[in-house]
Amino acid sequence: MExxxxxVTLAGSILLFLGALGILRMPDVYNRMxxxxxxxxxxxxxxxxxxxxxxxxxxxxxxxxxxxLFVIFTNPISSNTLARAAHFAGVxxxxxxxxxxxxxxxxxxxxxxx
Amino acid sequence: xxxxxxNIAAIIALAGIVLSFVRLILGPTIADRAVALDGMTxxxxxxxxxxxxxxxxxxxxxxxxxxxxxxxxGIVAIARYLERGI
Amino acid sequence: xxxxxxxxxxxxxxxxxxxxxxQQEIIIGAIVxxxxxxxxFSKATIFxxxxxxxxxIFYFLIYIFVFSWELIKSNLDVAFRVIHPTIPIxxxxxxxxxxxxxxxxxxxxxxxxxxxxxxxxxxxxxxDYYIHWIDVTSDDIEGATKQIVSKFExxxxxxxx
Numbered sequence: 001m002e003x004x005x006x007x008v009t010l011a012g013s014i015l016l017f018l019g020a021l022g023i024l025r026m027p028d029v030y031n032r033m034x035x036x037x038x039x040x041x042x043x044x045x046x047x048x049x050x051x052x053x054x055x056x057x058x059x060x061x062x063x064x065x066x067x068x069l070f071v072i073f074t075n076p077i078s079s080n081t082l083a084r085a086a087h088f089a090g091v092x093x094x095x096x097x098x099x100x101x102x103x104x105x106x107x108x109x110x111x112x113x114x
Numbered sequence: 115x116x117x118x119x120x121n122i123a124a125i126i127a128l129a130g131i132v133l134s135f136v137r138l139i140l141g142p143t144i145a146d147r148a149v150a151l152d153g154m155t156x157x158x159x160x161x162x163x164x165x166x167x168x169x170x171x172x173x174x175x176x177x178x179x180x181x182x183x184x185x186x187x188g189i190v191a192i193a194r195y196l197e198r199g200i
Numbered sequence: 201x202x203x204x205x206x207x208x209x210x211x212x213x214x215x216x217x218x219x220x221x222x223q224q225e226i227i228i229g230a231i232v233x234x235x236x237x238x239x240x241f242s243k244a245t246i247f248x249x250x251x252x253x254x255x256x257i258f259y260f261l262i263y264i265f266v267f268s269w270e271l272i273k274s275n276l277d278v279a280f281r282v283i284h285p286t287i288p289i290x291x292x293x294x295x296x297x298x299x300x301x302x303x304x305x306x307x308x309x310x311x312x313x314x315x316x317x318x319x320x321x322x323x324x325x326x327x328d329y330y331i332h333w334i335d336v337t338s339d340d341i342e343g344a345t346k347q348i349v350s351k352f353e354x355x356x357x358x359x360x361x
Contacts, residue, residue, distance in 0.1 A: 013127040016130045026289075031291060043160075051167050067182065074186040082189060088197050094291065
């Protein structure tokens, strides 16, 4: 049981590491956000689940479940608001990008004062 | 055996924090830095839970919950600031 | 009344997860949850958007399963792209449309899109979503909608009506 938890934890930590590597290597903000959000979400879920599987005698699954649910709900929202703010603040996409529908439609100046 | 694997996992996660920190220093815009900070926060929450289990202090789990809450609010505040100033 | 009961039960479950199973804690948690339900239920319109029939609950379970599978797939995808020496990306922001009406359903759809392979919701404006796609393979709105949105939409349409 403890060995199973250890292996799950190791898989989670590798995903966390790859997420951080993606944040370092990707060429612009939006691609960094893609790597940072996805890999760290599943990575932290696996890391926490692995620790609580390996040490089940502690009996504090409840708080771990709360933390996991919290990560699942807030991580996409924070990256979504950050991507929106970055686009509105005028951060350019990388040169390898194909298209940008949001810029073409120009809804940013409608309604709110900047 | 299992303890060794747990320690290796923690070291790999810590290396992830170091990589994010490099992006936090290099990042050309504020958004890059905020993304790096977000990634660091998630990895830090995982490591706080790790420390809570391995030093047998259940109270540290509450620290992890509160840290997650505050970092979420902080990232949203940075995003609002980028969008139209405070 | 039924929705109020759902509100009460979810508050109590969160409290039990936080405090652990103990008789005194559960009694106090139940009293406080009941008070909060009475005070805030008329303002909490979020629970009025669920469909509470057996078919919706069954589709909700299937949705969780599909979502977990997509999450694992997206992680393998990101890991492959990060490790590859010449980062194989072809990014762009595309526009898709959704058929969902309820606000909660749209929020959950946007979050699900963020956590699935290669897509990140940047902006929502009514029924239009602007999505940063790491590997753009279709050029028009219909093709992108079919590839990104429709795999979740058919479940969420049943759950939220």
